[in-house]
Amino acid sequence: MNGIEIVETQGISVEQILELYEANQWSSAKKPTALYKALMNSHSLVSAWDGPKLVGLANAISDGHLMVYFPHLLVLPAYQGKGIGKLIMERMEEKYRNFHMQMLTADGESVGFYEKMGFEKAGKTVPMWKYKGKEH
Numbered sequence: 001m002n003g004i005e006i007v008e009t010q011g012i013s014v015e016q017i018l019e020l021y022e023a024n025q026w027s028s029a030k031k032p033t034a035l036y037k038a039l040m041n042s043h044s045l046v047s048a049w050d051g052p053k054l055v056g057l058a059n060a061i062s063d064g065h066l067m068v069y070f071p072h073l074l075v076l077p078a079y080q081g082k083g084i085g086k087l088i089m090e091r092m093e094e095k096y097r098n099f100h101m102q103m104l105t106a107d108g109e110s111v112g113f114y115e116k117m118g119f120e121k122a123g124k125t126v127p128m129w130k131y132k133g134k135e136h
Contacts, residue, residue, distance in 0.1 A: 003050060003051070004048055004049065004050055004055065004079075004082075004084055004087070005048070005049045006046060006047070006048050006049075006087045006088060006091050007046070007047055007049065008044060008045065008046050008047075008091065008095075009045065009046075009047055010040055010045055012039075012045075012047060012054060012057070014032055014033075014036045016054040017032075017035065017036060017039060017054070017057075018032055018035075019054070020054055020055075020056070020057065020074050020076060021035065021074065023076050023077055024074045024075075024076075024077065026074065027132075027133035028133075038059075039057075039059055039072075042059035042060060042061060043059075043060045043061055043062040043064065043068070044059065044060040044062070044092065044095060045057065045058075045059045045060075046058050046059075046088050046091045046092055047088075048075070048079075048084045048087065048088055050079070054076075055075060055076045055079045055084060056073075056074060056075035056076065056079065056084045056085065056088055057072070057073075057074060057088070058070060058072055058073040058074075058085075058088045058089065058092060059071060059072050060092060060095075060096065062096070062099075065099070066099060066100040066101065067099060067100065067101045067102075067103070068092075068096045068099050068101070068102050068103070069103045069104065070089075070092060070102070070103070070104040071104070071105075073085055073088060073089065073104075073110075075088075085113065086113075086116075086117070089117050093117075102119075103122075104119065105127050106119070
C-alpha cells in the first residue's frame with residue numbers, strides 16, 4: 001500500500017495503542033496498562049504506520065521454535081480493506097514460516113480473511129476460553 005510502512009517495533013506509545021483498540025471497540029482498551037505490557041512483552045509486535053500515525057498492528061506469542069499464536073490483528077476502521085492487515089500478516093509469516101504450528105482465533109468476518117492467508121479450521125478442535133469481555 002502506498003505510503004504505509006510495516007515494521008517490527010516496540011516503540012509505540014500507550015496513547016497510540018489505545019486509539020487503535022478503542023476505534024475497533026476491543027474490550028482490552030479498558031485495561032490500558034495490562035494491554036500495553038502484554039503487547040510490549042510479545043514475542044513479536046508488527047505495526048503499520050501512515051507517517052507518524054499508527055494504523056495497524058499484530059502481535060505474536062511464541063515458544064520461539066515450534067509454535068506461535070497470533071492473538072491480535074487490528075487496523076483502524078478508516079484503513080480497513082486496503083491490504084494493511086495482509087501486509088502485517090505477511091511480515092509475521094516471514095518470521096514464523098518454518099514453525100510447526102501457527103495458531104489464531106478468528107471471529108466473524110475475520111474468518112474469510114484468515115482463510116485467504118492460508119489458515120484453515122483446526123480439524124475437530126473446539127476453541128475454548130475463560131473470558132472477561134462482553135462483546136461475544
